[in-house]
Amino acid sequence: MPPHRRPLRRTGCRTARQKRVRYGQSRPNDDCGERLPVTSEPLQDRSHAVDPPLGVTRVRQIAPSVGVLAVAFAVGCAFVALSGGNPFHAGAVLLYGAFGTSGNIAGVIAKSVPLILTGLSVAVAFRVGLFNIGGEGQLYAGALVSAALGATDLGLPSFIHLPAVLLAALAAGTVWGVIPGWLKARRGVHEVINTIMLNYIAIQTVDYLVSGPLNAGGYATRTHPIVPAATMPELWSVEPVPVSWGVVVALAACVATAWWLFNTAGGVEFRAVGLNPKASRAVGIADTRKMILGMGLAGGLAGLAGGLEVVGLHHTLYAQFSPGYGFDGIAVALLAQSHPVAIIPVAVLFGALRTADRWLQLVAGVPRDIVIIIQGVAVLGVGLQTALTRRAPAPHGPPVQPATAS
Incomplete structure (x- = not known):
C-alpha cells in the first residue's frame, strides 16, 4: 500500500491531523473543530510582481528606523533650544x-x-512572539551568581574557572527566563506581568x-x-575604562543567534511560532x-550580560550596578527590528548616548535628561510605525478569474 494511502488510526485529533499532513491527506476542516476562515474574495494574480533587488530591500528595511532616529534627534534639538542651549x-x-578621546571610545564599547x-535577549523573545520585559531581573540573576562563584577561590586555572562563571551566569538567567516562559505556555499567564514581578524579586534579592x-x-x-582566575582578560588597556574580551563574546552571540535563526530548521520553526502560532500547531510544531x-x-543572554559586567568591568557586584540596561535593551531591539546583527550598531548608539550625557550637562549646560527624551521618542516612533504597518492593506494585483469551459 503506498504511503499516501496508508490508513490512519484514531489516536486523537491532533495526532491524526499531523499524520494526514505528513502523508499529504490534509482536510479542509482539520483543526479539531476550528473552522478555517473562508473568504469570497478572488485570488490575486502575483505573476506580474517582480522582487526588488536585495540592496533596495535592505534600504527599505533600514529606512523606517533611520527616520525614527532622525525625528528623535530633531525633538532632542528642540528641547535643547527650549532649555536655552545651542543645538x-x-x-x-x-x-x-x-568619540573624542580613546577613553571615551572605550566607555562607549x-x-x-x-x-x-x-537587546538580543528581547529580540529572541520577540521572534517567538513574546515580550521579555524581564531583562533587568535576568541580568541581576546572572550577575549575582557570577559574583558569588567568581569571588570563591576554587584553585582552578583561568581557562576553567572563567568559563564556569560565565556558564553559571547564563544558567541563572535561563532559569529566570524559563519561569515566565513556562507560565505563559502552560498556564496562559501573560509574560509581561511575570517578568515585571521577577525583576523586582531579582533586584531586591541582590x-x-x-x-x-x-x-x-x-x-x-x-x-x-x-579572584584573578575568574577575571576576564583585557582586550584594550585604556584609562579609565579598559575594554575586556566581553565585547567579543557579545558580538559572537549576535552572529551565532543570527545564523541559528535564519539558517537552521530549528530557527525557522522558532520564527514560525512567533509569526503564526495556530499555523505552526497545524503542521506539528510544538509551540x-x-x-x-x-x-x-532570552534569559540566558541577559544573564550572560550580567556575568560579563561582573568579571569584565566591575570585578565585584555593587548594589544597583545596572543603570537600566535591561530596559534599554527593549528600545535597542525595537529599533533594530529584532534582527541580531542590526542590534550591534543600535547598541553602540545607545552606549554613546549614555557615555556622553554627562558631557552634555557639564559642558553644554543642557540637562542630561534630554538623552532619555531622545530614547523615548525613538521607542514611541518605532511603536507607531509598527502599528501603522500592521494596519496598512497589503498590495494586490488584478484578481484571477475562474477558468470556464470553452
Missing part, C-alpha cells in the same frame, strides 16, 4: 563625549556590551545579599572582589516548547 554646540559636545546582549550576607565589609555595598525555549534563551 549645534550640544551635538558637537555629544560627539566629543562619545563598555556600555555597548550589556546593551547588545539585553540588594539584600550585597548589603548583608555577601558584603565585603566597610561602607561600600559590594561583594568580595573577583509551547518553543515559547519556553525562547524565554530561556
Whole structure:
C-alpha cells in the first residue's frame, strides 16, 4: 500500500491531523473543530510582481528606523533650544563625549556590551512572539551568581574557572527566563506581568545579599572582589575604562543567534511560532516548547550580560550596578527590528548616548535628561510605525478569474 494511502488510526485529533499532513491527506476542516476562515474574495494574480533587488530591500528595511532616529534627534534639538542651549554646540559636545578621546571610545564599547546582549535577549523573545520585559531581573540573576562563584577561590586555572562563571551566569538567567516562559505556555499567564514581578524579586534579592550576607565589609555595598582566575582578560588597556574580551563574546552571540535563526530548521520553526502560532500547531510544531525555549534563551543572554559586567568591568557586584540596561535593551531591539546583527550598531548608539550625557550637562549646560527624551521618542516612533504597518492593506494585483469551459 503506498504511503499516501496508508490508513490512519484514531489516536486523537491532533495526532491524526499531523499524520494526514505528513502523508499529504490534509482536510479542509482539520483543526479539531476550528473552522478555517473562508473568504469570497478572488485570488490575486502575483505573476506580474517582480522582487526588488536585495540592496533596495535592505534600504527599505533600514529606512523606517533611520527616520525614527532622525525625528528623535530633531525633538532632542528642540528641547535643547527650549532649555536655552545651542543645538549645534550640544551635538558637537555629544560627539566629543562619545568619540573624542580613546577613553571615551572605550566607555562607549563598555556600555555597548550589556546593551547588545539585553537587546538580543528581547529580540529572541520577540521572534517567538513574546515580550521579555524581564531583562533587568535576568541580568541581576546572572550577575549575582557570577559574583558569588567568581569571588570563591576554587584553585582552578583561568581557562576553567572563567568559563564556569560565565556558564553559571547564563544558567541563572535561563532559569529566570524559563519561569515566565513556562507560565505563559502552560498556564496562559501573560509574560509581561511575570517578568515585571521577577525583576523586582531579582533586584531586591541582590540588594539584600550585597548589603548583608555577601558584603565585603566597610561602607561600600559590594561583594568580595573577583579572584584573578575568574577575571576576564583585557582586550584594550585604556584609562579609565579598559575594554575586556566581553565585547567579543557579545558580538559572537549576535552572529551565532543570527545564523541559528535564519539558517537552521530549528530557527525557522522558532520564527514560525512567533509569526503564526495556530499555523505552526497545524503542521506539528510544538509551540509551547518553543515559547519556553525562547524565554530561556532570552534569559540566558541577559544573564550572560550580567556575568560579563561582573568579571569584565566591575570585578565585584555593587548594589544597583545596572543603570537600566535591561530596559534599554527593549528600545535597542525595537529599533533594530529584532534582527541580531542590526542590534550591534543600535547598541553602540545607545552606549554613546549614555557615555556622553554627562558631557552634555557639564559642558553644554543642557540637562542630561534630554538623552532619555531622545530614547523615548525613538521607542514611541518605532511603536507607531509598527502599528501603522500592521494596519496598512497589503498590495494586490488584478484578481484571477475562474477558468470556464470553452
